[in-house]
Amino acid sequence: MTSKVYVETLQQIHRIIQEDGLVAGDKIPSERELSERLKVGRSSVREALRALEFLGIIETRRGEGTYMKEFGEHQLIDLLGTFILQEEKAKTDLVETKVLLEQLCLQLACKRRSQTKLDELKKMIRQKTINYERFLKWVTEAGENYLLERIWRVLNDFFTSNYDAISLPITFYENMGHAFETQDISAILDLFTEHVVMPLSKQP
Amino acid sequence: MTSKVYVETLQQIHRIIQEDGLVAGDKIPSERELSERLKVGRSSVREALRALEFLGIIETRRGEGTYMKEFGEHQLIDLLGTFILQEEKAKTDLVETKVLLEQLCLQLACKRRSQTKLDELKKMIRQKTINYERFLKWVTEAGENYLLERIWRVLNDFFTSNYDAISLPITFYENMGHAFETQDISAILDLFTEHVVMPLSKQP
DNA sequence: AAACAAGACTGGTCTGACCACCTAATGTTT
DNA sequence: AAACATTAGGTGGTCAGACCAGTCTTGTTT
Numbered sequence: 001m002t003s004k005v006y007v008e009t010l011q012q013i014h015r016i017i018q019e020d021g022l023v024a025g026d027k028i029p030s031e032r033e034l035s036e037r038l039k040v041g042r043s044s045v046r047e048a049l050r051a052l053e054f055l056g057i058i059e060t061r062r063g064e065g066t067y068m069k070e071f072g073e074h075q076l077i078d079l080l081g082t083f084i085l086q087e088e089k090a091k092t093d094l095v096e097t098k099v100l101l102e103q104l105c106l107q108l109a110c111k112r113r114s115q116t117k118l119d120e121l122k123k124m125i126r127q128k129t130i131n132y133e134r135f136l137k138w139v140t141e142a143g144e145n146y147l148l149e150r151i152w153r154v155l156n157d158f159f160t161s162n163y164d165a166i167s168l169p170i171t172f173y174e175n176m177g178h179a180f181e182t183q184d185i186s187a188i189l190d191l192f193t194e195h196v197v198m199p200l201s202k203q204p
Numbered sequence: 205m206t207s208k209v210y211v212e213t214l215q216q217i218h219r220i221i222q223e224d225g226l227v228a229g230d231k232i233p234s235e236r237e238l239s240e241r242l243k244v245g246r247s248s249v250r251e252a253l254r255a256l257e258f259l260g261i262i263e264t265r266r267g268e269g270t271y272m273k274e275f276g277e278h279q280l281i282d283l284l285g286t287f288i289l290q291e292e293k294a295k296t297d298l299v300e301t302k303v304l305l306e307q308l309c310l311q312l313a314c315k316r317r318s319q320t321k322l323d324e325l326k327k328m329i330r331q332k333t334i335n336y337e338r339f340l341k342w343v344t345e346a347g348e349n350y351l352l353e354r355i356w357r358v359l360n361d362f363f364t365s366n367y368d369a370i371s372l373p374i375t376f377y378e379n380m381g382h383a384f385e386t387q388d389i390s391a392i393l394d395l396f397t398e399h400v401v402m403p404l405s406k407q408p
Numbered sequence: 409a410a411a412c413a414a415g416a417c418t419g420g421t422c423t424g425a426c427c428a429c430c431t432a433a434t435g436t437t438t
Numbered sequence: 439a440a441a442c443a444t445t446a447g448g449t450g451g452t453c454a455g456a457c458c459a460g461t462c463t464t465g466t467t468t
Contacts, residue, residue, distance in 0.1 A: 005452065006254065030418060041453040043247055046420090047254040050210065054255035062419050063460035093351035100308050100352070147297040148304070151355060209421065234449060245422040250451090266450050267429035 005040050010048040012038050017068070024070040028058065031066070091162065098155045099197055102136060105152060106192060108143030110185045117142045118180060125173045132166040135173060168195050209244050210251040216242050217252055221272070228274040232262065235270070295366075302359045303401055306340060309356060310396060312347030314389045321346045322384060329377045336370040339377060346384075372399050 013034065022028060031049065035042040049066060052058045059069040113121075121138050124130040136156065140149040172195050179187040217238065226232060235253070239246040253270060256262045263273040317325075325342050328334040340360065344353040376399050383391040 004450095032418080041451095043250075043454090044452065046247075047251055047451095050251040050254045051258040055258065060419065061461085063417085063462080065418055065461095093349045096349055097352045097355070104304050104308065145297050145300055147294070147359075148301045151301070208419095236449080247423090248421065251420095253450095264450060265430085267448085268431080269449060 005044045006047040006051075009034075009038055009040050009044050010051060013045075013048055013052070022068050024068050026068045027065050028068060094155060094159060094162075095200060098152070098159055099200065101148065101152045101155065102139070102196075103189060103192065105136075105140045105143045105145075105148060106188050107185060108145060108148070109139045110180060110183050110188055112144050113142045113180055113183075121180065122177050125170070125177050128170060130170075130173050132168055133160075135176070166196065166199075209248045210255075213238075213242055213244055213248050214252040214255060217249075217256070226272050228272050230272045232270050232272060298359060298362055299404060302356070302363055303404065305352065305356045305359065306343070306400075307393065307396065309340075309344045309347045309349075309352060310392050311389060312349055312352070313343045314384060314387050314392055316348050317346045317384055317387075325384065326381055329374070329381045332374060334374075334377050336372055337364070339380070370400065370403075 013028070016022075016034075017028065020026075028034075029037070031042050031045050034045045038045070049058060049060065053060060056069060058066050060066045117138075121130075121135075121142075124134060124138070136152075140152050143149065172191060175191055176188065179185075179191065217232070220226075220238075221232065224230075232238075233241070235246050235249050238249045242249070253262065253264065257264060260273060262270055264270045321342075325334075325339075325346075328338060328342070340356075344356050347353065376395060379395055380392065382388075383395065
C-alpha cells in the first residue's frame with residue numbers, strides 16, 4: 001500500500017465526524033470501536049487521534065472518552081512557537097514583533113472597545129490592581145481578534161521568560177484609560193512609544 | 205501519573221533536537237533508539253512523532269528514518285482548514301490578522317529594503333513574472349524580521365488553501381515598485397488598501 | 409432513599425511480532 | 439578494476455494482546 005493507515009484513518013474519522021454531525025462537546029466513538037469499524041489496529045487509530053488532539057480538534061479524557069473541542073485553545077501556535085523561537089538570533093525579532101503586534105492590538109482595541117470592556121479597564125485602574133501584563137491582556141481581548149490574541153500571547157510568554165517584567169507608573173494607565181475612553185488613537189500610540197518602545201530600544 | 209507519556213516524550217524529543225542542534229534536513233534518532241533512551245514504549249514515541257509530523261516539523265521516510273523538515277507547507281494546513289476554518293469568526297480573524305501583518309511587513313520593508321533587494325523586485329516586475337504571492341514573499345523578506353515572516357507564512361498557507369488566489373494588474377506592482385524605490389510609505393499603504401483590503405471586505 | 413460495591417466501559421502504555429522499504433556492505437561476474 | 443547482483447541490517451508502519459488507571463453504570467445493601 002502506498003498510503004499510510006493512520007493518514008487514511010484520520011480522513012475516515014473526519015468523515016464520521018461530518019456524517020454524524022458532531023460538534024464541540026460531542027463524544028466521538030471510542031478507540032476500540034473505531035478500530036473495529038475501520039478495520040485498523042487501535043494503535044493506528046491512536047496515532048490519528050494524536051494528530052487531531054495536538055491540532056486542538058479533539059480532547060481525550062482518561063476513563064471518559066474522546067470529545068470534540070471548541071476551536072480556540074489549540075496548541076498549534078504554542079508548539080510552533082517553541083520550535084521556531086529556539087534560535088538565539090530570533091530574540092531581536094521577538095522584541096520587535098511583539099511591539100508591532102501590540103501596536104496593532106492597541107489600534108484594534110481603540111476602535112472596538114465596548115463600554116463594558118472599558119469599564120473593566122477603568123476599574124482596574126481605579127483599584128490600582130493594574131499592571132502591564134493585565135493591561136496588555138485587556139488590550140488584546142478588547143481588540144476582539146482571537147487569533148491575533150493567541151499569537152501575541154505566545155510571544156509574550158517568551159518575552160517574559162527572557163526579560164524583566166515591565167513596570168510603569170500609574171499615570172501611564174490613567175492616561176491610557178482616558179485615551180481609550182475618548183478613542184484617541186494617536187494619544188494611545190504616543191504613550192506606548194514613550195513608555196514601552198523607547199525604553200526597550202535602550203536595553204541590550 | 206498526572207502527565208501523559210506521549211506529551212513528555214514530545215518535550216524530550218524537542219530537548220534532544222535542541223541539544224543536538226538539529227536543523228532542517230538532519231536525521232533524528234530512530235523510534236527504537238528514542239524508545240530506549242527515553243525509557244518509554246515505542247508506541248508512545250510514535251504518538252509524539254505523529255503530532256510533530258502533522259505540525260510539519262518532521263518528516264518520516266519509510267525505511268530511511270525521520271528527518272527535520274523545513275518549516276512551511278504541509279498537511280497541517282489542509283487539516284486545520286477542513287476541520288477548523290468552518291467557523292466564521294475564525295475566518296474573519298484569519299483574514300484580518302493576515303492583512304494587518306502584511307501592512308506591518310510593508311512598513312518594515314519600506315524602511316529597510318536594500319538596493320539589491322529592490323532590484324529583485326524591479327526585475328520581477330520588468331519580466332512580468334511577479335504575482336501577489338511572490339510580491340508578499342518579497343515584502344516579508346525585505347522586512348528583515350524572520351519571526352514575523354514565519355508567522356505570516358503560516359497564516360498565508362491557511363489563507364491560500366481556503367481562498368482563491370489574489371490577482372492584481374501589473375500596474376499595481378509597478379506602482380508598488382516605484383513607491384518602494386522612493387520609500388513612500390503612504391503610497392504603499394494606499395495601494396495596499398485600495399487593491400487588497402477593500403476587495404476583501406466586500407467578499408463573504 | 410442514600411450509601412456503597414462490583415463490574416463494564418474508556419483512554420494510556422508496553423511488548424513483541426511481522427511487514428515493506430531503503431541503504432550499504434558484500435560478493436559475483438564481466 | 440569496474441560493473442552488477444545479492445544479501446543483511448536498520449527503519450518506519452501496523453497489528454494483536456495484555457495490563458493499568460481512571461470513570462460511569464448498575465445493582466445490592468443499609
